[in-house]
Amino acid sequence: MSFERSRQLVIVGGGPAGMAAAISARAAGVEEVTVIDERPHLGGQIYKQFAAGWKVLDPRRAGKEFVRGRRVIEEAERCGAEVMPGSVVWGIWGDRVAVYREGGDAGVIVAGRIILAPGAYDRPVAFPGWTLPGVMTAGGAQSLVKAQRVIPGRRILMAGSGPLILAFSAQIHRYGANVVAVCEAAPFPGPRRMLDLAAAAPGNFDLLADGLGYMSYLARKRVPYRYSHMIVRAEGKDEVERAVIARVDEQWRPVPGTEQSIDVDTICVGYGFFPSIELSRVIGAQHVYDEDLGGHVPVRDRWMRTTQPGVFAAGDGTGVAGSHVALEEGSIAGIAAAMELGKVTEAEADHLARPKRERLARLERFRSALNKTYPVGPGVYELASPETVVCRCEEVTAAEILDSLVADSSDPNGVKSITRAGMGLCQGRNCQRQIAALIARHAGKKIDELPVFTPRPPVKPVPIDLIAEERPEEAWITEVG
C-alpha cells in the first residue's frame, strides 16, 4: 500500500512552470526528476488538453495556446523526467513529500530538492446570489470548453476584470456561445495607460496583439463590452434567471442608481486568480502580501529559492503572472536546483539562466503595465450583504462571521473556530480572503495585517485507507522526543 523512495528532484505541478523546470533540470544534468500532477496529463490548466475520447485532427484550429502547450508537453515527456499523473501531494514534512494516487496507493518521496509549481485557482468573489446554480468561475467554464467543448449556458454574462475575461469572452463566443454582455470592472484604459502598455510592448508584441485581437473580435461581433461595470447580484429561484449589474467607481464600488437587470442563465465570474500557496505555507516559507499578484505569495530570491532551504517555487503559485512568466521561472528554478545538486557550477547556471532572466524582465514590464490598467479594487470584497453566504462549504453568512468576533479580536482563526467558516472540503480556499476582508473592514485594518488560517497538512483531502499505517505510538513518541 505504501511506498518510500528517494529522488534528486521532485517537482509539484505539471503546468508550464513545472514542465519547464523538469526540462531545464534534466538538460542541466539532474538524473532523477519526478513531476507530480493531480490531472491525468501534463499541461496544467492553461495547456489543458482534450478529455479522453477526443482526437485532434487540426491542432491549429484548437488555438494558439493549444499548439504552444502541446510543444512544451511533448518536450517535457521526452526530457527523461518521470511523470506521476493523477497524483496528489497532500503534505510535505522537511524533505519528505507525501503523495497519494487517486484510487491507488500512497507513499513518500524523499526529495533532494523540491520545486513547487502548484499554479493558481479562480479568485472567488462573494456577491448576493453567487452560490446559485448557473454562477461559475470563468476558469471553470473555460475548462468545460477546453476539455469537453461544452458551452455552459444559453445566455451568458461574463463579469470580471483583466486579460482573462477578455480572452475567454472572445474564445467562447468563437465556439458559438451567446455572450449577452461582458462587464469589465476597470475603467476604459485612458491614453496614459495605453501609452504605458505600448511602452512595455517591445518584445511583448505577441501579448499585446493577442489582447487587441480579442477586443476587435468582440467589437466586430457587437458583444457589448461594459467598462467600469460589475455584477452586484445574481437573482433567480432555483437557478440564475437574472444578473444585476451596476456602474462602479475606480475603487470598484457601485455607483448608486446605476443598477440594471439582464436576463441570463449563466454568469461567468473572472476577476483573476489566487496563487495556490498551501504547500509553500505548510513548509513554513515566508510570504508577503500583494493584491495584484493575487494575495500572499512566497518570498523568493533570483534563483526562485523560497526562504525554506532546498525548496524552490515558480509560476502562478508564486504570484499570478501567466504562462509566459511561468515558463521562464520554471526554467530558472530547474537550473538552480541542478546547481544546488552540484550538476552545474554557479557560473554555468548563470550563463544558462541569463536569456531566461532577460525574457522575464521584459515580461515583467508588460505585466506591471497590465496591473496598472487592471488593479484590483477594494470594492471586490464589499459586494456581500449580511445575508450572503461567504463560506459555502459550511454555509456561513457574512453577518454570522462578524457576529462571532469576541471582545476586540480580529483573528480569522477565531471566526473559523466559532462559525466553522473555512473548515469545509475546500479548506478555506474560497472564503478565507473574503473573511479576512470582512474583518479588516470591520476592525479598520488592512487585509495583510490580519493573521491567516494556520496552515497544516493535509493540503488536499486524503483517504484514510491509503495513508493509515500501523505504528506503535509509544515508540513514535520517543522518536519525536
Next chain:
Amino acid sequence: MVIGGGLLGCATAYYLARDGMDVLLLERRELNREASGTNAGSLHFQILRQDDYSAARFAQLRPTVELHECASALWKGLEEDLQADLGIRRLGGLLVAENREQLDTLRRKVELENSMGVKTELVGPADIREICPGLSEHLAGADYHSEEGFANPLVTVPAFARAALKSGARIRLHCPVNAIDPRPGGRFRLHTGTGTVDAGRVVDAAGAWSGEVAEMVGLRLPLTARVLHVNVTEPRPPLLRLLIQHAGRRLTLKQKEQGNFLIGGGWPGRADPETEEKTTTHGSLAGNTWVAAATFPPLRNVRVIRTWAGQTASSPDLMPTLGESRTVRGFFAMQGGAGFTLGPVYGRLMAELVRTGRTSIPIAPYDPERFMATAV
C-alpha cells in the same frame, strides 16, 4: 485578575463576574487558542485510560470522581446557563478492548470504578455492536458509560467569554503578563505588554504556561508540556453516536453533529520551540487514523480534511492543580487534568475559593504547593 483566556480562565472569569466580582481577564494572544480550543472535545465520565491500573493509582484518583460527578451535572445545565449551543451530545461512551489482556484490565477498572460510585459496566462483543453498530468484529469487550459524549471546544470558551462580558467582566487580548510584583497589603502589580495593572487577587490560569506565571511570584509548578495531534474527516451521514476510546491504543473517536469524524486520543504533534507554532506529523496522522479505522472500519473510505496540533501540559503526578498559594496569599493557581471535561468545574470551584475562601468540593489533593519541595 485572571491570567489566561482558555477554558479555565474564561470559566473562572464568568463565575466570578456572575457573582458580582470585578474581573479583568488578560490573554497574551487570542482566546481559546491552546489546549482549550485544540483538544478533541471529549466529555469523559468514566475514569480515563491509565498507563497504570494499580490500586495505588486508583486511590489517588478517588477524589477526582467527585469532580467528574459535579462536571456531569454542570454540563447538563451549561447551554441554558450560557445561552449558547455548545454542541453537547452525551449518548454514551465505550472504552474498547481488542484482546483478553486488555479486557482483564477493563474488568479490574470497572470493579474499581463501581466501588467508587462510577456507573460503568463491562459489555461483551455482541453488546458492543448492539450499542454501537459499525465497530470492528474483532473487539473483545468494552467499558461502557451511558452518559459520556462530547461537546464543541471551539464554541465553549467563546460562550464563557461572552457570558463573562455580559456579566460585567472585562477581557484584554494581546496583553502578555511579564512580571508580577507582590505589593504591601496583599495586593499585586502586574507588568503587562500594554502597561501596569494592580489587582487584589491573581488567578493563574495560563494552561501550559501556568508554571511560568507561578514562577513570577516564586511558586514552583512543574509541568510537562505535550503537543497533541487531532484529525478531522469530511462529513458523512450519521454512523456513530458514541464516544469511542481504546484500552490499548491512543484513540478518541466521535462523529460530530455536522457529520465530520474527529480522530484524536493523544498522538504527538510538534512545536517549534522559538515560534511556539505547532505542527502535525505524518506519523501521527498515519498511526492515529489506522487505529481509528481498525476500531471502526466504516472510516476506511473517508477522507481526512484537516489536522491540528495543540499544546497541553500535565503535572508530574497527573493530577489537577487548584488552590491558593500558602506562601503568596492572594495568588491562586489552576491547571487541568481532563481539562475540557472538568474545566467548567475548575472555574466554578476557583470562583468559590476566590470569593469565599472555601469550596463546595474538597480541593486539598490539588494543592498548588505540593511540588515546592521536590527537586528540580
